[in-house]
Amino acid sequence: MARRFNQKLEQQSAPAFFVHGPSPLARLAFFSALSLALMAADSRLEYLASVRQNLQALLHPLQLLANAPSRLYRDTSEYFSTHEYLLNENRKLKKNALKQAVELQKLSTLELENDNLRQLLQTNKSIIETSVAAEIMHVGRDLFTKKIIVNRGATHNIAAGEAVVDATGVIGQVTRIYPLSSEVTLITDKSLAIPIQVERNGLRAIAFGHGRDNTLDLPYLPTNVDIQRGDKLVTSGIDGVYPAGLAVAIVSQIEITPDSPFARIICVPTGGVENHKQVLLVSIPHTIEPVKTEIISTVKLEAKAKNPESKVIAIKPTVAKPGVREPTAVKAGPEKPQLIPEVKSIITTPTNNVSKPHATE
Numbered sequence: 001m002a003r004r005f006n007q008k009l010e011q012q013s014a015p016a017f018f019v020h021g022p023s024p025l026a027r028l029a030f031f032s033a034l035s036l037a038l039m040a041a042d043s044r045l046e047y048l049a050s051v052r053q054n055l056q057a058l059l060h061p062l063q064l065l066a067n068a069p070s071r072l073y074r075d076t077s078e079y080f081s082t083h084e085y086l087l088n089e090n091r092k093l094k095k096n097a098l099k100q101a102v103e104l105q106k107l108s109t110l111e112l113e114n115d116n117l118r119q120l121l122q123t124n125k126s127i128i129e130t131s132v133a134a135e136i137m138h139v140g141r142d143l144f145t146k147k148i149i150v151n152r153g154a155t156h157n158i159a160a161g162e163a164v165v166d167a168t169g170v171i172g173q174v175t176r177i178y179p180l181s182s183e184v185t186l187i188t189d190k191s192l193a194i195p196i197q198v199e200r201n202g203l204r205a206i207a208f209g210h211g212r213d214n215t216l217d218l219p220y221l222p223t224n225v226d227i228q229r230g231d232k233l234v235t236s237g238i239d240g241v242y243p244a245g246l247a248v249a250i251v252s253q254i255e256i257t258p259d260s261p262f263a264r265i266i267c268v269p270t271g272g273v274e275n276h277k278q279v280l281l282v283s284i285p286h287t288i289e290p291v292k293t294e295i296i297s298t299v300k301l302e303a304k305a306k307n308p309e310s311k312v313i314a315i316k317p318t319v320a321k322p323g324v325r326e327p328t329a330v331k332a333g334p335e336k337p338q339l340i341p342e343v344k345s346i347i348t349t350p351t352n353n354v355s356k357p358h359a360t361e
Helices: 001-012 023-045 048-077 083-121
Strands: 132-140 145-150 163-165 168-176 182-186 193-198 204-209 232-235 247-255 261-269 279-283 314-317 345-348
Touching: 048 132, 193 247
Parallel strands: none
Antiparallel strands: 132 145, 132 279, 145 182, 163 168, 163 279, 168 182, 193 204, 193 232, 232 247, 247 261
8 A cells, every 4th residue: 555655646746836947056157147247238338327326325324324323432532532632732733724824825926926927928827626525434345445435426516536635645536426425446446547756856657556455556667767765756637637746655665676677666655545534525627728918919001101091900819719820910901801700800991002911820
């Protein structure tokens, strides 16, 4: 009886509830390929950018709630600071403010002199940029990247590419914008490069983040390059993103090996990459074209002696624009010359015939 019963059970097919689908390995391979395809499409087409921004806006209150304990602890410790510490800090700040006030007076005089020289040379004015103060909310969760999140975003007119600095130097660059926050990639991240120049001799190069530690590298420089230990590196400003003259790093180590034509130069950032909490977001610099001095020139015609009825042409100069040359002074003639755009001329036609006018294109 038991043997017949077992045979009947073996002949019966398993119910649909216990039917197995694809194997776990096949499922893993399928979903891995799907994930890679979606990530590649998102990196190329950025079709999930709006979705990511909306999710970040929804999660912003939760981030503030998660940071509330640390903020409360910091505020409480600051509240119970000793009176003597505050007095000492106040004295130091007053001394620094006095020194900076004297330097600022000199800077104003130098800027005025520089503007006058630029007007004489008819060159572009100095770079103009604006800045917005921000505070670091938290550090990025990826251990293989050097990124932070600040509490300023698209609603505060922050744009991708802006430089992030503190009181001692450059610390990074804004790489992603959210409605109420922004992602900043630090200069020590291996994916970020910054054009620099040596303050001592003006040598230009490009610094790359090392990634593993808080250092920078200056690759592809020959072994006889004029760089010394202790040289200060500042932004060159030739990339149009970082304002020129901001402190970046200090050369700490130079290694030269006989089997390599390039020197290995290691630098330490001057900015508080992992120290300070308040930062400054500096906008991308832009220049303003100069306006030439308004001079109304009077041309004395040689034909005036022969023809007293001919009159003078007065030309009012306008703002110099690239691609448009200024017209030269012309003589009055029997025909009304064709006016060049952007130039307002007052022309009177004499009665007698004189030489025809000419204008340069």
